[in-house]
Amino acid sequence: MTKGRPGENPAERPRAAVMEDVAELAGVSAMTVSRVLNAPEKVRPETRARVLAAVRELDYRPNSAARVLVTGRSGVLGVVCFDTTLYGPASTLFGIEQAARDSDYLVSIASLPALNRRWITRGIDRLRSQSVDGVIVVAPHESAAEGLRNLPPGLPVVDVGGGADLPVPVAAVDQFAGAARATRHLLSLGHRTVWHLSGPPNWIDASGRVAGWRSVLEAEGREIPEPLVGDWTAHSGYEIGKRLAREPGVTAIFVANDHMAMGVLRALRETGRRVPEDVSVVGFDDVPEAAYFWPPLTTVRQNFGEVGRQAFQLLLDRIAGMEGEARRMVEPELVVRESTGVSP
Amino acid sequence: MTKGRPGENPAERPRAAVMEDVAELAGVSAMTVSRVLNAPEKVRPETRARVLAAVRELDYRPNSAARVLVTGRSGVLGVVCFDTTLYGPASTLFGIEQAARDSDYLVSIASLPALNRRWITRGIDRLRSQSVDGVIVVAPHESAAEGLRNLPPGLPVVDVGGGADLPVPVAAVDQFAGAARATRHLLSLGHRTVWHLSGPPNWIDASGRVAGWRSVLEAEGREIPEPLVGDWTAHSGYEIGKRLAREPGVTAIFVANDHMAMGVLRALRETGRRVPEDVSVVGFDDVPEAAYFWPPLTTVRQNFGEVGRQAFQLLLDRIAGMEGEARRMVEPELVVRESTGVSP
DNA sequence: ATCCTGAGTGTTTGCGATAACAGGAAGCCG
DNA sequence: CGGCTTCCTGTTATCGCAAACACTCAGGAT
Incomplete structure (x- = not known):
C-alpha cells in the first residue's frame, strides 16, 4: 500500500x-x-x-468513523420529515437543529416523497444505516402512527406533533387548546357560531383543531356547521372561501392555518364581504407575515422552535436510557389582530 | 468483554x-x-x-462506520445553511435533499447562528468531522466568500447563490436577469422610472437584484432613485412602504422579495394609494401565496428546487474528481399578476 | 501431459479509534 | 521499611468492513 506517509513521497499531499x-x-x-x-x-x-499543542500543530481531527465503530455512538441524530418547505416542519427542524448544535450533535435529514407507512419506515432505515443515535419523526400524519409501530429495537425514536397512544415519546403543540381558544374568542365577540375550514383530515394537527373547535361549540350549545376541508394552501382557502362568502349566515370563520386564511380573506373581499365588519377570520400558526395580511390576521401562535427543542430533549433522555411514557405539550397563544371583530 | 453472542446469554437482546x-x-x-x-x-x-437469502433472514445491515473507516467514503453530504426557515434556503435544501435521496446520499445539516466567516468555517468543520463526502454551502452572503477562502484541502465544496470569483463551483439563480426582467416589465407599462426596495446589502441576492435593476434603468436612460434597504421581512417592507407611499412621484416599485412586497402593498393601501392603478409593485421569489396577495403579486419566480439539484450534481462531479471552474445558472421567470398596471 | 488463464472464493491485513487491563512511580499507612 | 493505594501512562485487543493478495479449479492452448 502506497499511502504516502509524510516525507516518503513529497509529491503526494500529506494525509490528514x-x-x-x-x-x-x-x-x-x-x-x-x-x-x-x-x-x-x-x-x-x-x-x-x-498533547494539545501537538493537536493544534497538526490540525488533528478525530476520525468519527473509527470512533463510532468502537463506541457505537455517532453524535448524529436523524430527522424524518415530510416537506421541509412547509412553515411548521421547517421551523421545527430549525429548532431541533439549534438544540442539537448546542449539544454538539449533528442532524441528518431524511425527507419523504410521500406520507405513508412504507416511506416513513424507509426514512428511519436510511438514517439507521448511518448509525444515528436516535431519530425524530416530524410527520404529523396518521400514517406516522403505523410507521412507528414496528420500530427496530434499540433505536430511540421521538415523534413531533403526533397523536395520542403512539409507542414513542411525543412533543407537540396543544392543537386542541389552540383551536378552543380561537373559537372562544370568536364566540366572545358575539358570533352565534363559528365555521371551520380545516386541513386535510389525515393530518393530526388538522383533526386536533377540528376537535378543539367542535368541543367549544358543543360546550356552549351552538350550532355546529359541517367543517370544510382544505389542503393547507392559500389556493384551497380561496376556493373554499368563495363558497363560504356566499352564505349570509357566516360571520365567523376559524381557518386551520394562516395560508388558507389568506385565501379566505381574499375570497371574502372579492365577494364584497368586509373583514372584520361582516365576517371575522382567525388563522393558525402566526407565520411572520400574518401581521401584514389585509387585514392583519388574528391567529394562534405555535412555538415550533420550542417544540423542536423539547423533542430533542426527549430524544437525549431516551438515548441516555430513560424509558417511560412522555408527552411534552407546548401551549399555543392567541394573537388578536384586526381580522376579528364583534358580530354584525 | 461479554458482548452476548446469540445463545450465549439468552437474557440479552441479540446483537444486530x-x-x-x-x-x-x-x-x-x-x-x-x-x-x-x-x-x-x-x-x-x-x-x-x-448470501442474499441469509442477508434477508438475519435482516443484516452493513455498518456504515466500518465501511467509512476502510473506504474513506460515507455517502453523506453536508449542507451549511444560515436559516432553514427562510423560503429560499428551505426550498433549496429541499431540492438538495431530494436529489440526494435519488442518489442514495444522506444529508446532514449544519445551521449557523450568524452569518460570518468564523461560523461558516465552523459549520464546515463540524460536517467534516463527520466524514461527509462533500459540502454544499447555502449562505448567499458576502461573508460566505471569506469563509470559502481557506478550505481544508481535499474536501469538495459547492456554493449556492454565491457571487462571482468564488474558489468553488456555484449554482445560483440569475438574480441580475430576474431583476432586469422585472424592471423592464414596469418600464414597458409606461412608468418613467422604477423605485427599488432591496434586501440587506451584504446578501448576494440583494446586490444582484440591485445591479440588474440599475442596469436596465441606466440602459434606458431613466432617473435612478436611491434604493431603499429592507431586511427581507414584511415588517420592513411595511415601514419603508409607508415612506414611499408619501412620495407622489412613485408609480412603480420593484421589491426584492415577496414578503417585503406584502408589507409594501399594505402600506400603499393604508395610505390610500391603489395598486395597480396608482402604483405598480413587483416582488421576487414567487412564494406559493403570492397569487393570493391583495392584489395578486406580479413577481419573479425562482426555481430553488432546480438550484438544489444543480448544486448536488456539481458536488457529485467534484467528489468524482472532476475539477474545473463551474457555474450553473438557473433562469428566473417573470410571473405577471395584478399588482402591475400601466402608468397613471 | 504441461502450462496458462481467469473466474470464483478464501486469508490476511489494516483502517483509526477506544476499552480493558497492565505496569511503574509516588505517596501513605502502620 | 514493606505493602497498599492512587495517579498516570502504556500495551493489547477489538469494533466491522474491504483491499490486496493467495489459492483452487475448470477449460484451452501448446
Whole structure:
C-alpha cells in the first residue's frame, strides 16, 4: 500500500494527521492522546498541554468513523420529515437543529416523497444505516402512527406533533387548546357560531383543531356547521372561501392555518364581504407575515422552535436510557389582530 | 468483554447481525458477503442467492462506520445553511435533499447562528468531522466568500447563490436577469422610472437584484432613485412602504422579495394609494401565496428546487474528481399578476 | 501431459479509534 | 521499611468492513 506517509513521497499531499501522529509529536502513546480528548482530567496537566499543542500543530481531527465503530455512538441524530418547505416542519427542524448544535450533535435529514407507512419506515432505515443515535419523526400524519409501530429495537425514536397512544415519546403543540381558544374568542365577540375550514383530515394537527373547535361549540350549545376541508394552501382557502362568502349566515370563520386564511380573506373581499365588519377570520400558526395580511390576521401562535427543542430533549433522555411514557405539550397563544371583530 | 453472542446469554437482546454472521449462515466467507453487496457480478449467481437469502433472514445491515473507516467514503453530504426557515434556503435544501435521496446520499445539516466567516468555517468543520463526502454551502452572503477562502484541502465544496470569483463551483439563480426582467416589465407599462426596495446589502441576492435593476434603468436612460434597504421581512417592507407611499412621484416599485412586497402593498393601501392603478409593485421569489396577495403579486419566480439539484450534481462531479471552474445558472421567470398596471 | 488463464472464493491485513487491563512511580499507612 | 493505594501512562485487543493478495479449479492452448 502506497499511502504516502509524510516525507516518503513529497509529491503526494500529506494525509490528514491521525492520533498516532499526534502521539509521536507529543512523545506519548496514542492512548494518552485519546484520553486528553475524552477524559482530560485523567491526564497530568503538563502532558495534556503537550498533547494539545501537538493537536493544534497538526490540525488533528478525530476520525468519527473509527470512533463510532468502537463506541457505537455517532453524535448524529436523524430527522424524518415530510416537506421541509412547509412553515411548521421547517421551523421545527430549525429548532431541533439549534438544540442539537448546542449539544454538539449533528442532524441528518431524511425527507419523504410521500406520507405513508412504507416511506416513513424507509426514512428511519436510511438514517439507521448511518448509525444515528436516535431519530425524530416530524410527520404529523396518521400514517406516522403505523410507521412507528414496528420500530427496530434499540433505536430511540421521538415523534413531533403526533397523536395520542403512539409507542414513542411525543412533543407537540396543544392543537386542541389552540383551536378552543380561537373559537372562544370568536364566540366572545358575539358570533352565534363559528365555521371551520380545516386541513386535510389525515393530518393530526388538522383533526386536533377540528376537535378543539367542535368541543367549544358543543360546550356552549351552538350550532355546529359541517367543517370544510382544505389542503393547507392559500389556493384551497380561496376556493373554499368563495363558497363560504356566499352564505349570509357566516360571520365567523376559524381557518386551520394562516395560508388558507389568506385565501379566505381574499375570497371574502372579492365577494364584497368586509373583514372584520361582516365576517371575522382567525388563522393558525402566526407565520411572520400574518401581521401584514389585509387585514392583519388574528391567529394562534405555535412555538415550533420550542417544540423542536423539547423533542430533542426527549430524544437525549431516551438515548441516555430513560424509558417511560412522555408527552411534552407546548401551549399555543392567541394573537388578536384586526381580522376579528364583534358580530354584525 | 461479554458482548452476548446469540445463545450465549439468552437474557440479552441479540446483537444486530454482522457480516460474519451472514457468511456463516450462507456457508461462505465474509469476503464473499462483502462482494455480493458491493460487486455482485463477481460472485456466482447461486452463491449470491444463498448470501442474499441469509442477508434477508438475519435482516443484516452493513455498518456504515466500518465501511467509512476502510473506504474513506460515507455517502453523506453536508449542507451549511444560515436559516432553514427562510423560503429560499428551505426550498433549496429541499431540492438538495431530494436529489440526494435519488442518489442514495444522506444529508446532514449544519445551521449557523450568524452569518460570518468564523461560523461558516465552523459549520464546515463540524460536517467534516463527520466524514461527509462533500459540502454544499447555502449562505448567499458576502461573508460566505471569506469563509470559502481557506478550505481544508481535499474536501469538495459547492456554493449556492454565491457571487462571482468564488474558489468553488456555484449554482445560483440569475438574480441580475430576474431583476432586469422585472424592471423592464414596469418600464414597458409606461412608468418613467422604477423605485427599488432591496434586501440587506451584504446578501448576494440583494446586490444582484440591485445591479440588474440599475442596469436596465441606466440602459434606458431613466432617473435612478436611491434604493431603499429592507431586511427581507414584511415588517420592513411595511415601514419603508409607508415612506414611499408619501412620495407622489412613485408609480412603480420593484421589491426584492415577496414578503417585503406584502408589507409594501399594505402600506400603499393604508395610505390610500391603489395598486395597480396608482402604483405598480413587483416582488421576487414567487412564494406559493403570492397569487393570493391583495392584489395578486406580479413577481419573479425562482426555481430553488432546480438550484438544489444543480448544486448536488456539481458536488457529485467534484467528489468524482472532476475539477474545473463551474457555474450553473438557473433562469428566473417573470410571473405577471395584478399588482402591475400601466402608468397613471 | 504441461502450462496458462481467469473466474470464483478464501486469508490476511489494516483502517483509526477506544476499552480493558497492565505496569511503574509516588505517596501513605502502620 | 514493606505493602497498599492512587495517579498516570502504556500495551493489547477489538469494533466491522474491504483491499490486496493467495489459492483452487475448470477449460484451452501448446
